[in-house]
């Protein structure tokens with residue numbers, strides 16, 4: 001810990017016995033009394049109106065706080081001020097509308113900070129070419145705060161490398177803001193259920209160096225149905241990266257087991273279900289597929305590997321997890337190529353483009369690799385997705401987009417199910433069989449029933465389950 005970093009003011013948090021005032025606690029489930037509610041209401045500025053910032057802002061407003069969300073993208077703020085929501089996230093629009101009295105949106109950083117007691121940093125931290133996290137947006141926010149001596153605390157929710165909090169603490173101290181508390185409060189929200197994850201979290205991690213800030217951030221979450229866990233700042237920063245690494249490891253493990261199943265004739269659906277019944281392992285995140293995508297797992301696993309390597313330790317397990325994931329979509333395109341005896345001139349229907357269902361997010365989606373590989377092999381690619389909006393970029397500009405799964409399947413030599421949209425389970429597959437040139441399906445999410453598909457006359461391949469045909 002650097003000399004300018006504040007020592008914990010009277011409590012030891014993760015370094016020793018936790019005092020009563022800040023002991024891990026379950027937030028009150030019953031509605032707080034009106035008197036308590038009044039004392040708890042805070043004024044918060046949230047920097048960043050992306051998935052995390054908007055959900056954080058809306059949920060804090062729902063808890064009774066007054067929130068100003070600031071973003072640098074004019075269209076985003078304009079849309080919010082017109083009552084729209086620039087991203088798709090279930091429940092978010094209703095929550096914003098319900099709390100509009102307590103929510104403001106602005107482009108003006110000074111305006112956001114002026115009345116605020118607490119500033120939340122929810123800007124993105126994309127990977128740099130070296131694999132490190134780009135912290136320029138985080139520090140751009142910290143720069144804005146340098147004359148905000150009225151603040152009680154700065155809280156970082158953005159996913160950052162361990163040590164970032166210390167750098168921010170130093171920057172605040174150098175700006176004569178030693179009295180402003182600092183907290184790391186990482187998010188563990190999954191897209192598609194981000195509002196639920198905020199209001200009913202498995203845990204709220206609060207990393208601080210002083211008990212006043214710990215108490216303040218815990219109180220800010222009063223009304224949230226979840227356990228608050230206190231620790232020091234570096235531990236909170238690593239908890240976020242570690243949690244995502246653990247989940248990514250589970251997915252790569254089950255995908256490796258699926259590959260062994262394919263080689264030996266075992267069925268991953270039975271294997272994973274039975275393994276997951278051991279509570280030490282658990283049944284969540286045990287679904288074999290085309291690999292994980294999205295804004296968190298790929299980025300955070302690479303960031304943790306970079307952090308570890310930069311500190312002199314090559315994190316070999318994580319390196320394997322990442323490699324398995326990168327191989328997964330490519331391996332399945334190869335399986336399709338082998339089955340068809342080559343892809344040149346073949347028409348492939350690519351069903352689902354987003355990294356998972358119930359989102360419009362295409363960041364690090366396996367579909368991008370799959371479409372790119374199919375095109376590189378000379379295939380013609382016909383796509384369907386109900387929500388994806390990839391814009392005019394490759395590989396999508398070299399594919400065609402279709403309104404319905406059936407339309408995409410027209411004349412196809414094969415179909416790949418890339419995202420497990422419910423609509424794909426509801427396709428009249430008997431009819432699909434008649435519009436396809438060759439009845440071949442590679443179900444990359446094990447969405448459909450092999451016996452049913454074989455019964456309809458398909459050659460049906462999936463992940464880690466035996467291939468069947470009529």
Ligand code: UDX
Pocket residue numbers: 187188189190191192244251284285286287288289290291292293294295296297355356
């Ligand atoms: C994830 C974490 O769940 C969340 O806690 C963290 O804060 C951010 O990253 P998200 O990226 O929204 O959230 O998606 P999630 O639902 O967790 O799925 C991530 C990816 O893993 C998806 O591509 C999904 O298809 C894949 N996955 C998930 C599997 O392949 N198998 C599984 O069993 C579970």
